[in-house]
Amino acid sequence: MTIVRADYVMRMNEGFEIVSDGAVAFEERIRAVGPVNAVRDEYPDAEFVDAGENSVLLPGLVNPHVHLEFSANTTKLAYGDFITWLKSVIRHRESLSGACKEICMKKVLDGMLRSGTTTIGTVSSYGLDMKPCVHSKMRVVYFNEVLGSNPAMVDALYTDFLGRLEESKSWASEGFVPAISVHSPYSTHPVLAKKALEIAREEGMVVSTHFMESQAEREWLDHGTGDFAAFFEEFMPGTRPVNDPLAFLKLFEGVPTLFTHAVHATDDELKLMQEIGAITHCPVSNRLLGNGRLPIEHVKRLTIGTDGLSSNISLSLWDEMRAALMMHVYGPLDLLARRLLVAATREGARALERNSGEIELFRDADLIAVTLPDGVERTEDLPLQLLLHAKEAKLVYVGGEAV
Ligand SMILES: [Zn+2]
Known part of the structure; x- marks a missing residue:
């Protein structure tokens, strides 16, 4: 004792x-x-x-949304506009994900722990961060990501996802919890999303997804127009939106889910997301990618995350909360500080179904x-x-x- x-x-x-x-x-x-x-x-x-x-x-603080595989980024990626940033991620994806290997990721994890973060929810695209997460003293909810909108690729992508998921399950422990991430409604074919969510339902896993991060995503999913239309025309000509926003959210019913960003969500979407799970707010990422402000005054189940170093300069939740304090200028300052601390502890733990916070x-x-x-x-x-x-x-x- x-x-x-x-x-x-x-x-x-x-x-x-x-x-x-x-x-x-x-x-x-x-x-x-x-x-x-x-x-x-x-x-x-x-x-x-x-x-x-x-x-x-x-x-201990709970950071439910981080990406470790892009931790090598400091100055390479372009900020200010979501699609400009996304194109820069695609240009630098290989070099950045190869530049922060296991020792580098261990340092990143240790830094988070020193700042006072004791639990993270990390989204893994390739499984490169699995070993450092397994061996970290922090508790890790490990979201194996599934992604891909091209119907011809669904089977291959699903097989790759299953491989990573199975490997993560072989490491499951008190401190390392395998989970699932469905990337977003603009990037993930509903067949792929449904198959992954079926596993989450059957095996009682927590799920993470990005939703309505940018104005471009809003326009693309609502009307098939805007900056995403031009983006897809360049990378995958002939692409149409693969999901209707509300129908996409309904796929998650009955699965405890963290919906990240939600900056451009409608009131109905915010309501549905909070019936299913919680919202994760990443203020620095939203600011750097030119996405605007999540109206947290309309959010009840609020958690706060740093996102990855691909859209942040720090993985410390203290820095993230300070940024949120400056971003949300409505209402009493002391109440906002309390709210952010609750989001970074109790609400984060609850959303990740941890017995802490x-x-x-x-x-x-x-x-x-x-x-x-x-x-x-x-x-x-x-x-x-x-x-x-x-x-x-x-x-x-x-x-x-x-x-
Ligand atoms: Zn993210």
Whole structure:
């Protein structure tokens, strides 16, 4: 048994409870939480760790949407417009995915862990990131991606996807959870999507998909026009949209799904997505690719992700939350800070069906301690100040083990 004390324990529970001079006792799971003296009285023999002055103990962060295979990108890809970016990804795909191999990806994963992220949902296009994810101390929900709109290619693409999925299943453990990603409605043939989703349904897997990221996607799927029409004319002449947006969403009914971006979704689509699962907001990616702002004031089940380094400069959720804080200018600032912290912990864990994300009895002891540069005058200022100043975690526990 370990007890960690901190100046503040931010539980991230329904009531957004913050315990001053608090402590958490845990083994693999959380066994007690409350004022430090009460917790020490309950477990007098536990190993005692003090997180120190100006410390905040909170659940480990959950980043449900990242792509590790493009981690080599820094300056190569073109930003500002979605289709321009997509073309640059196609031009550099081979060189970028080959440039960040296992040691490089391990470094990327370790960096995320140091920042305080204890669980990720990562979308894998080729399976190149499987080994580093299997061996990471972080918990990984590993989304094997299926993609391809050309009907003639469906069988070959499905076979390739099945191969990667089976391999990931052979590595399944507490910390490595095989899952499925259907790339998007503009890129994935419904036959392929249905077959993959059937597996998810049968095997109880979580699913991730991109939906209505750009205005170009909206126009293409609604009318077969716009920048995507020109794009497909160049790469696959004669292509027509393969999915109707609402019909595509209905394919996911009954499968816990994370819908990423949704910037250009209609109210009906937002409603349906949140009946099925949750929305993942990637503010930096949306800004860099010229896609606009997700109206989070219309989203209830909000999670926050970094997307990959192909459309970001950082995989730290602290950086991502700070970006979101600057992007969403409506409503009280302190409430937005709280909302983003909940999205990055409890809501992310819930969407990925993990037993973490809040400091409650019997939840997994995935915990981090962060040190603020100074004290706060009022406890209610803590969420915003934490979000503004946090960079690295001082302590990180995954399943009760210090990492
Ligand atoms: Zn993505």
